Amino acid sequence: MLRLTLRNLVARKVRLVMSTLAIVLGIGFLAGVLTFSHGLGATFDNIIEGSTSDALVRTEGEVSFQASGAGTTKLVEPQVIERLRELPEVEAADGSVDGVGAYLLGEDGKLVGGTGAPTLVFNYYDSVNVAGDPILILESGQWPDQPGEINLDESSAERGGYEIGDEVTLLLPVGELRKTFELVGTSNFNGGGTAGATLALLETSEAQAVFLGGQDAYTTVALTAADGVSQTELADAAKTVLPDGFTAVTGQKVIDESDEQIGQFLDVIGYFLIAFAVIAIVVGAFIIFNTFSILVSQRVRESALLRALGASRRQVTWSVLVEAFFMALLGSTLGLLLGLGLSRGLAAVFRAQGLDIAGEVLVLTPTTVIAAYVVGIGITMIAAFVPARRAAKVAPVAALRDDLTVQEKALGRRRILLGTIALLVGAALMGAGLIGAPGADAAWIGAGAVIWVITVAVMAPVLGHPVLVACRAAFDKVFGTTGKLAGENALRNPRRTGATASALMIGLAVVSAVGVLAASLSATNDALVDREFRSDFLVQSPSFQGFPTKIGDEMEQVDGVGTISRMQGSVALVKEDQDFVMGVDRAFARIYELDMVRGTQDISGDQAILSESKAGDLDADVGTQVPVAFPGGQTVDLEVVGIFEDTPITGGVTMPISVLEDAGLRRNDSTLSINVAEGADVGEVQAALDKVVEDIPVVTVQDKEGFSELIKGQVNQLLFMIYGLLALAVIIAVIGIVNTLGLSVIERTREVGLLRAVGLSRRRLRLMITLESITIAVLGAVLGLVVGLLIGVALRQSLSDDLTELALPLSSLVVFLVIAVVFGVLAAIVPAVRASRMKVLDAIATE
Amino acid sequence: MTEQPTGGAPDGVAASAHDLVKVYGTEEAEVRALDGVTVDLMKGEFTAIMGPSGSGKSTLMHCLAALDTPTSGEAVVDGTSLGRLKDKALTNLRRDRIGFVFQAFNLVPTLTAKENILLPLDLAGKKPDPAWFDAVIDAIGLRPRLGHRPSEMSGGQQQRVACARALVSRPSIVFADEPTGNLDSTSSAEVLGFLRRSVDDFGQTVVMVTHDPVAASYSDRVLFLADGKVVDELREPHRDAILERMGALSDAATSKAG
Structure with a gap:
């Protein structure tokens, strides 16, 4: 039995390569992420330990x-x-x-x-x-x-x-x-x-x-x-x-402190990356499941022959599972190697962002190797189990029959019912999150979202039916008979089409959910900037670090500058808790009029104003004394004289800049707000200000639009990084389409031959397969984008404190749909060329 | 080669083979499936090609039907020599001038009976002649089943739909490859009766490969192939005469082997 299984593997090389590729990519991503995270940690550990004295x-x-x-x-x-x-x-x-x-x-x-x-x-x-x-x-x-x-x-x-x-x-x-x-x-x-x-x-x-x-x-x-x-x-x-x-303090304490600070930051990066690896692997599992389903249905006669010759059901099941095992073993091994390469790629990306990780620490640790094999083999075996069971159910007599394939059944009523219930449960969880159930709202919505994605993936054959019918109608209209045949082909086996599209759906659901959040974030920022950017110019460093006061001094001399207000930020312990406090000068009040809840905005001496939320956190009110400990050990008791509505203009704890200076902090500026003098030309002033910081690239002068663009650029940078990480999941899904189409073409060899015999040209045969591929891609995209949109809107709602505006990235969604169509076309190339190369006679004569 | 008129003329050549040779494999494994076949298939005639397994009868049909390319020699369909045609031209030729009925898997499972019948016309972007379409549908007697898919029809019904598809584009010639191979005798009789009527009533040219003497007895002319050569021919064949010839061929093969 084992020998037969191995022969099977070797005999179907192309199929093996395509299916294994899904495992290789998924595991490669996982191994790459784990290796990279390990390397990241090791880099900092080495530096911290290597640079700390006794x-x-x-x-x-x-x-x-x-x-x-x-x-x-x-x-x-x-x-x-x-x-x-x-x-x-x-x-x-x-x-x-x-x-x-x-x-x-x-x-x-x-x-x-x-x-x-x-x-x-x-x-x-x-x-x-x-x-x-x-x-x-x-x-x-x-x-x-x-x-x-x-x-x-x-x-x-x-x-x-x-x-x-x-x-x-x-x-x-x-x-x-x-x-x-x-x-x-x-x-x-x-x-x-x-x-x-x-x-x-x-x-x-x-x-x-x-x-x-x-x-x-x-x-x-x-x-x-x-x-x-x-x-x-x-x-x-x-x-x-x-x-x-x-x-x-001891060296060990310094190391522990540093580890703790950096560890949090590294953990965030690690979990962030692993989330994408998980998505890639889930998508891969769909492909594996699908591939084995098709393989099993194509091998009905072989399975039946084995059964007729006396193989037990268990033996047939095992022969499929063993085949899966060897595929997984090969895929995981190649995946590990790919992971090593990927981790270097990730390191290069991070290096471009200024985080340098040496190549020597990017090595496969035993944990990574074990994790890769356990996940790779585990997922593959689980995905292959259902098809393997199905193979064993073939009656021995099927070996003697002429009809080659078992038709995969449409979804039963019971499943539709279960799926509907699951969707409702998911909706209920999201609803619970939205109306503020105990615990984190996002966690409720996340749980609902996961249920939705999985259910939609399983129910894709039913939910996607209207999409498929629409595609068929559209293709019939545009491409005539060829289009209709393609539409029908996508519809003939809804389960297969659905499962293939699901892989794409998962990736696109995340893409569109993230897209909604990013668009909302941009819209929120726009609104915020519109409301809160009250000076003509802001002078800041892109990383919001401090810069020399000399820059402000020079800018005060620029013709046309009316008011210039300086702010300096500092870490400090406010009532024992670490916080970031703001010092502002007297001119601050001339540019910014804060919305005061109580008290006054005017501060001098050892006074402070608090934002409403900070006052709540500190349990402080007008008249309260708040102790603030500055670096260097000096503690100052500040009297609260006012409470203002939360605003990004200044920090939650704002005090005169003199307090910072008196506490022994060296003066620098973190923000300059500049208003032009009456009658001055804004453009000319900006040019003059730009000239001051011309050869100081750390500091930039921005007006409202520039600032808005800067923030948008930062949001987009993160967004593109996420899209880049999701690209792998989408690529795996595209491989799934290639695989399904390729296997479908082989399965339909005789039909292709018949079509060719009655007059379908090669070009139109390729068109037919391409259209079928596009149908699958569009199905996956539509389901994914719709589900992602709903999830994104729900998540935005739960975060509405921070994301006050809701924006739907409709144009991006259209772009994604177009990209999905392009991927559909690309996925069809190999199967279409293969089908069109089949000789008509071979196709008809195939037994 | 001059273009000959197509259609109802009772005489003239619909398709012909000239010294057709088809060799499979090389060297020791070489098989000469066709070993210099020269034959004319006449218009308006129902020709059956018979012979034992491996005699080359299917290969002859495939070469004449533009499904396979001969190693040497020339195949001519409706006045067009196939040798110099590219795939696109062959595809168009098959679509416009040849009808096919195969032994099995004759219909596209995703299309209804009507859509299957109209498939070659749809592919050519042509509209069916309504009167002709009605005549063909009535001849196969499946009008009530036009909206059904193949999986909802019996094997005989499917095969009759395939016959209708072969006829509806008014091809110069219909090739049928063991059309009754998978059918019971009643269904076979229906299909063969229909092919016969298409010749008698519509003047259609039909070429059928079979090894069933009963099927062959529906034809006007039977060609006997053995070892890649045309060895015999019968006109207005009777079942017993066919059986006798087949028996003789089989004996010859046996004695040769012995």
Whole structure:
């Protein structure tokens, strides 16, 4: 029996390849995603562990990881380092000057690494990490040991187009805006790569000059333990000599903090990608199910012969399942290899976004291999089980009969009933989500959506009937008999057509649901910008990071500028919880009139205004004192003087910018709002403002339209990424159509021969098959788009707090339908050519 | 080769084979299915081609019906030599000038009886002649079943629909390949009676391959093939005469094998 099964596999190579392809692609995607996620985690783990010393002296405050971005001015004096060095537990103590908010410009004047990954500028010192290895390794040239020298990480130097000896330009957050250095060497974190971050190493006194205004001081101190001293002992010993406001933490704590911060971010990426892998695999399962259904129906005579020769039902079932097993084994193995390639592709995509993952960490882990085989074989066997059972039900006498195939039955009434009930249950779940059942609304709607998609997939033969009939009528009208034959062919086996279309439906349902959300998001943003963008111009960095105040200073000098308001954001602990607070200047009130619920918008001194929702969260009201702890450890009690309606104009906790300054934060601006003076030409002012930031690519001047476009661009970028990830599921579905058509053509060999004999030309035969393919694709697209539209609208409704506007991407839906038709045409090419090459006589003579 | 008038003339050649050779396989496995067949099939005649299995009778028909290409020699249908025609021209020839009835799988399962009958005309983009269509439908006696699909009809009814399809486009010649091979004797009689009437009443040319002497006895002329050659011919055949010839052919084959 086994030998026969293997022979079967080998004998039908083309079929094997096509069916296996669905498994290969699905598993390939899964393996690729898992490998990529693992590589992503490993990259950061390596960097974090490779760049952390035994213990670290830093300012007090829990928010160390983000606080480094806020730019505290509290510094470690050199004497403190001397005292640390004298401790017996300390082998070495290296003062570090960490600069934040700097950017590296490439030779072409553009930002290196975009604005996604951070640019880390610090002084070079030869400290070692927790494992006792150097934190930094030199790749070429030398370390910076003179003012004016710089050492860049290898990848940034390459991306910036710099070679050793070149002049390198940095944009700095304080003092001089642009400063040039001589590149003396390149380096890397010992962990390998920088994950896309840009490293710029300066000589210590130069770093102090650039970031600390020339003070001989440091921002943190890296401690190396003496032999036999534990991290805890080292940190405890260090604490005894530190001045107030500073603390020492173990390297392990720093690693744990970083892991936690980055882990969340990486998990989001991982789950996001795995969701698409699951979609691809479900689509693949449909294809496998369909392929085996057709194979089994074509092999009725063979199965019957086996039964007649004494094979038991179980043996026939097993022969099909074993065939599926070997296909799955082959498919999963090839899928793993494909996955390795795909993970590199994903890495390349992320690299373009500024997240650099080294190729060495993209390896197949045992977990990935096991997961790929378990999922690949499991899904294939499950998908093949029903057809395998059907094969066993063939009566032995069928071997002697002439009619070759068992007609797959239309859906029974019971199934239609069950399907209808399932659709109602799905609708009820969605309804529950919409009227606010306990728990997350989106979870209810998601559950309903999954039930809907699966039910529609199973019921496609019934639900899709009107679509098929419409296609037949349309094709009959346009293409005459050929069109009618194609329409009839799609209708003759509704189950097969339905199952093939379902694979496409799943992908398109997600596409259109996501499309509705994205369109609604864009519409919401448009409305929001329309309502809230009240100044003539906004000056921001695309990543909403801070930029030097000098830019604002220069813009104040521009002719025609009337009012200019500055805002600075900072992380802080508000009532013990981490938050992002906003400092605004006096001019803020002249541009923005907030809708006050209570109290006043006017703030001065240690006062704050809260948004309505933030006030609720903090249980605060006008007159309440709210403690805010800033990076650097300073806590300020702010008096709440007003509550305003929620708005994206400013943060939930807004205070005078002086509060931030007094708390020891270095001044920079995160947003400038500019109104032109009366009578000034808006266009001219914009041109003049643009000129200020001409060679500072981190900062852009935007008017309302520009800002709107920027946000739309960001939404679209995400949307296209999702579409790109869904493309694989759609490709698998198209392979399914190729497969079904190919097998149908073989099954209908004699009919094709008859049609050719009575006068159907090759061209029209190809047209007939193409039209059948288009019918399947249109069916899948229509079902998918309609279901996705409903799901998208329901999801939007549940998110209506954030997505206040509902927009239907109708033109996109039409485009998807057209794309589906194009895919239908493409899917038909191979089967159509194969059918038209069949010799008429062979077709008729086939037994 | 000059174009000859088509249609009702009782004499003249509808199709002809000139030294037709068809070889399958190569070298040792070579089979000469047709070994130099020269024959004229006359207009307005019902010709039966008979012979034992492997005698080449089906191959001869396939070559004459533009379904297969001969290795050498020439096949002419309705004055057109098939040798130089491309696939498109052959397709048009089959559609416009040849009617087919096969042993099995004669109808497109997705189309109704009427749609099947009109299929060659639809493919050619032509309208049927209503009077002719009615005459054919009445002749096969299936008017009430025109809206049915093949799966709702008996084998005999299906075969009669196939015959109607072969006739409705008024082809120069109808080729029937074992049209009664799958039918019981009553259904066979209906189908053969219809083919006979189409010759007598409509002046249709019919060529039928069969190994059933009863079927052959409906014809005007029987050609006997053996080993790829025309070995004998009978006019106005009677069943017993056919049986006798077949027996002789079979004996010859046996003695040759012995």
